[in-house]
Amino acid sequence: MPHLYLVDGSGYIFRAYHRLPPLTNKHGEPAGAVYGYASMLWRLADDLHKADGPTHMAVILDKSSVTFRNEMYDQYKAHRPPPPEDLVPQFPMIRDATRAFSLPCIEEQGWEADDLIASYAKAALAQGWQVTIVSSDKDLMQLVEDGSLDMLDTMNNRRLMAADVEAKFGVPPAKVGEVLALMGDSVDNVPGVPGVGPKTAAKLIQEFGDVEGVLAAAPEMKKSKLKDNLLEHADNARLSRRLVELACDVPLPEPLEDLALKGIPEAPLRAFLEHHGFKSLLSRLGQVADAPTPEAKVPGVAFDDEPACDHDGYETVVDEAKLDEWIAAARSQGWLALDTETTGKDPMAAHLVGISIALAPNRACYVPVAHGGSDMFAERPAQLDAALVLGKLKSLLEDAGVLKVGHNFKYDLIIFNRAYAAAGLGEVTIAPLDDTIVMSFDLDAGLHGHGMDELAATHLQHSCIAYKDVVGTGKKALGFHEVDLKAATRYAAEDADVTLRLWRRFKPRLPAESATRVYEMVDRPLVPVIARMEQRGILVDRDRLAALSADFSEQIAGLETVIHDLAGGPFTIGSPKQLGDVLFERLGLKGGRKGKSGVYSTDVNELERLAADKESAGAEIARKVLDWRGLTKLKNTYTDTLQEQINADTGRVHTSYSLTGAQTGRLSSSDPNLQNIPIRQEVGRQIRDAFVARPGYVILAADYSQIELRLAAHMADVPALKHAFANGDDIHSLTAQELFGEVTRDNRARAKTINFAILYGISRWGLAGRLDITADEAQGMIDRYFDRFPGINRYIAETLTGVRERGFTTTLFGRKTHFPRIRSKVQNERQGAERAAINAPIQGTSADIIKRAMVRMEPALAAAGLTGTHMLLQVHDELVFEVADAEVEAAREVIERVMATAAEPAVKLDVPLGVEIGTGASWGAAH
Incomplete structure (x- = not known):
């Protein structure tokens, strides 16, 4: 029997848009909804094919927002906001996506998609066909007929029959329109009857049959607000009934027979996916750029046969023999995915609750070890002892013949280390x-x-179980150890299962997309190094921080008094609105600009503009506000917060490093963020003085000297700069001589600004602002710089040409950084991408080099017998160590050698890597 599937394309579009973050295709166009829509459509086609599904199929879309219902009622859908700005250009691409799958894409002016779906459904039913509507739209539930028409809700992976509709609305499908008319719809602006909700509407229809029956019975009802509303709003109820009624007789734009499925030809789909650069979907279609298929590299089933996550199929392991079976299977197979569940996000404070393992898609388990209530009398479910589980797992975890796969594995490494201890x-x-x-x-x-x-x-078209759905939210939220084992298993085993599935996709892409080098030589070996650094932490002098906080409080209070005096009265300095009103209304300063909210801008650029105008009456108050903000931020972010972040067990602060937080490959840190301490200011140096060594040790700070300028000299092939670095000359003095003909203190300072600004793709206006000169003067300096160092200009031009062609830049070690907005039609987006792309190869190579130094550092220190030297921190181009007093000189030699040669032998630089090393009782003193 013919079976017609009608896909509610509009529902798919908005689900896809809200499901994925903003993504762009290789042309810089917004394409997140397009990608999600194509993924969902593909998943649907796969699932239906395996289920021996449709013989006929079509995707139905809305053509326009104005339909015949607007003629009935001009306020219909009048309150709906316009679609998001970045979704609008994706609508035609989504139509292209549908056609790329060789599926009919049906839409008709003046009719809603629901009306077309209803008309096709009724036409098919009249010919004796089966019909399935792929949607969860409540309006379409009116059409359900047992035995002939059902609905497929792909969001919840279930089919809706007449009984399901009746359970939802309290009436059979044929009466759903009556209920919808009485209750109205605020989203579509269907008026309905005030005060009538779903339950009341269902009760009325159950008793009186339909809207007309309800209205006819209203005069005889006992006096109540409901009766008054039914009588007063009877016309609205009748109008609403017509609005929610589906048109079932729309002329069919394409005959039913033309909707027959004939397979998906590869050529148009491949062309569509290649046009947008959807690599993950291309890999499902087949080979990408002659890359090996995933099956050729990763053991297991082909992705096309990979089943959806079966949460109910995951196993809870509470038996020792079962645990032994999982360990034996993992060892025999040679790889497993691994994840830990804990009591919190901080790996230095959280405790192990359970361990999940995955060996293949849907072959996953959860091993609870610490579930139960928080107090000693709380009931604990049957589970294995933590020490027993860890003891049995140890040989597997340390087995060199078994690959362990994790996601953000450094967290789990710390948890395991602490749990074993x-x-x-x-x-x-x-x-x-x-x-x-x-x-x-x-x-x-x-x-x-x-x-x-x-x-x-993005890659699996799978929505993971949300953590909050397992533990709850707010004051009633549970700890994961309090979650029942069934729910815990579904969530935890899914994490391991998804990790394994992602690994199966990523592993073959590494060589195919030239990412193996940076992964294997730089990032992968860094994961355990970072975990050990985070676990070591750094000692912080609480008393020093408290003294600084008190000092800052006093300075902040003094600044507040001065600012209030200058403003002519007190106000809340931290309130942008109050500050804007004071500056531009009370004091009448010129140049104030209001944003969309009607509040004056008081951002740093605006305050610096006011402060720079020395003749302005607002210069002094702007400078004081900037000082006040700086001190307040330092106090709140560092001196106060660092005291709270000292670990109670270790007495140290343990920052968390992200290997994926900075687009260029640099490490970023959080909790606390140690990257943003303003080292060029005295107050910043005071904060670094609070980071100290334990007795018998010193802090050693090793910093790459001007590494980005050195890399620029090499990568842009600038003989003058390479010669200067080889001879140990002052590079900024050289630049000052080249640009200004003489070296003075001011010229050198300007040359230093220009040296770094050029590498960040600064514009004439940006440089003018930095140097406090006109844009024309700044352009003159840029032109002279390029005349003296033409290699830099050539490097910039070649970099931009390359990124426009390929969509990404690469470092000397092959690290790719994608710039999807490089072809954006929005000027600010495009120029921002261009500036970032100019610097990415240089900053990324710098990041790769210091990462390689970190990976090599521990083995080098161990080989030298320096057991009292430990790497604690990485901040931009600097490594910070705690070194035993007796090892300082030997450690200095090893550290300098490892850092200076970190690029080799993979990359041989034309310039030496300078390393500056200092030591002291504190981080600040080591500089």
């Missing part, structure tokens, strides 16, 4: 390992985020 089982070295968050970053930096939920949606 707490269980009295010594240290554990988990190796070898792969990390899917790092793989994703090395493949697709700049294209999207790399969290598991986003990657699952």
Whole structure:
């Protein structure tokens, strides 16, 4: 029997848009909804094919927002906001996507998609066909007929029959329109009857049959607000009934017979996917740029046969024999995905609750070890002892013949290390390992985020169980250890399962997309190094921080008094609105600009503009406000917060490093963020003085000297700069001589600004602002710079040409950074991408080099017998160590050698890498 599937395309579009983050295609166009729509359509086609589904199929879309219902009622859908700005240009691409699958894409002016779906459904039913409507739209539930027409809700992966509709509305499908008319619809602006909700509407229809029956019975009802509303709004009820009624007799734009499925020809689909650069979908279609298929590299089933996540099929392991079976299977197979569940996000404070393992799609388990209530009398479910589980797992985790796969694995490494120590089982070295968050970053930096939920949606078309749906939210939220084992297993095993599925996709892409080099030589071996650094932490002098906080408070209070005096009265300095009103209304300063909210801008650029105008009456108050903001931020962000972040057990601060937080490959830190301490200001140096060494040790700081300028000299092939670095000359003095003909203190300072600004693709206006000169003067300096150092100009031109052609830049180690907005038609977006692209190869190579130094550092220190030297921090181009007093000189030599030669032998630079090293009792003193 013919079976027609009608896909509510409009519902798919908005689900796809809200499901994925903003993405752009290789042309710089917004394409997140397009990607999500294509993924969902493909998943639907796969699922239906495996289920021996439709013989006929069409996607139905809305043609326009104005239909015959607007003629009935001009306020119909009048309150709906316009579609998001970045979604509008994706509508035609989505139509292209539908046609790329060789599916009919049906839309008709003046009719809603629901009317077309209803008309096609009724026409098919009249010919004795089966019909399935792919949607969860409540309006379409009117059409359900047992045995002939059902609905497929792909969001919840279930089919809706007449009984399901009746359970939802309290009436059979044929009466749903009556209920909808009485209750109205605020989204579509269907008026309905005030005070009548779903339950009341259903009760009325059950009793009186339909809207007309309800209205006819209203005069005889006992006096109530409901009766008054029914009588007063009877016309609206009748209008609403006509508005929610589906038109079932729209002339069919394409005959039913033309909707027959004839397979999906590869050529148009491949052309569409290649046009947009949807690599993950291309990999499902077949080979990408002659790359090996995933099956050729990754053991297991082909992705096309990969089943959807079966949460109910995951196993809870509470039996020792079962655990032994999983361990034996993992060892026999040679790889497993691994994840930990804990009591919190901070790996230095959280405790292990359970471990999940995945060996293949849907072959996953959860091993609880610490579930139960928070107090000693709380009931604990049957589970294995943590020490027993860890003891049995240790040989597997340390087995060099078994690959361990994790997502953001450094977190789990710290948790395992602490758990083994707490269980009295010594240290554990988990190796070898792969990390899917790092793989994703090395493949697709700049294209999207790399969290598991986003990657699952992007690459697997799968929505992960939300953590809040498992533990709850707010004051009633549970700890994960309090979650029942069934729910915990579904959530935890899914994490391991999804990690494994992502690994199966990413692993073959690494060589195919030239990402193996940076992954294997730079990022993957760094994961355990970072984990050890985070676990070591750094000692912080609480008393010093408290003294600084008190000092800052006093200075802030003094500034507030001065600012209030200058303003002619008190106000809340931290309120942008009050500050704007004071500056531009009370004081009458010129140049104030209001944003869309009607509030004057008081951002740093605006305050710096006022402060720079020395003849303005607002210059002094602007400078004082900038000082006040700076001190307040330092106090709130560092001196106060750092005291709270000292770990109670270690007495140290343990920052968290992200290997994927900066697009160019640099590490970023958080909780606390140690990258943004203003080292060029005295107050910033005072904060660094609070980071100290323990007794018998010193802090050693090793900093690459002008590494980005050195790399620019090499990568742009600038003989003058290479010669200067080789001779140890002052590069800024050289630039000053070349640009200004003489070296003075001011000229050198300007040359230093220009040297770094050029590498960041600064514009004439940006440089003018930095140097406080006119744009024409700035352009003259840029022109002279390029005349003296033509290699830099050539490098910039070649870099921009390359990124426009390929969509990404590369470092000397092959790290790709994608710039999807490089072809954007929006000037600011395009220029921002161009500036970032100019610097990305240089800054990215710098990041790669210091990462390689970090990977090599521990083995080098161990080989030299320096057991009292430990790497604690990485901040931009600097490494910070804690060194035993007796090892300082030897450690200095090893550290300098490792850093200076970190690029070799993979990359041989034309310039030496200078390393400056200092030591002292504190981080500040080491500079």
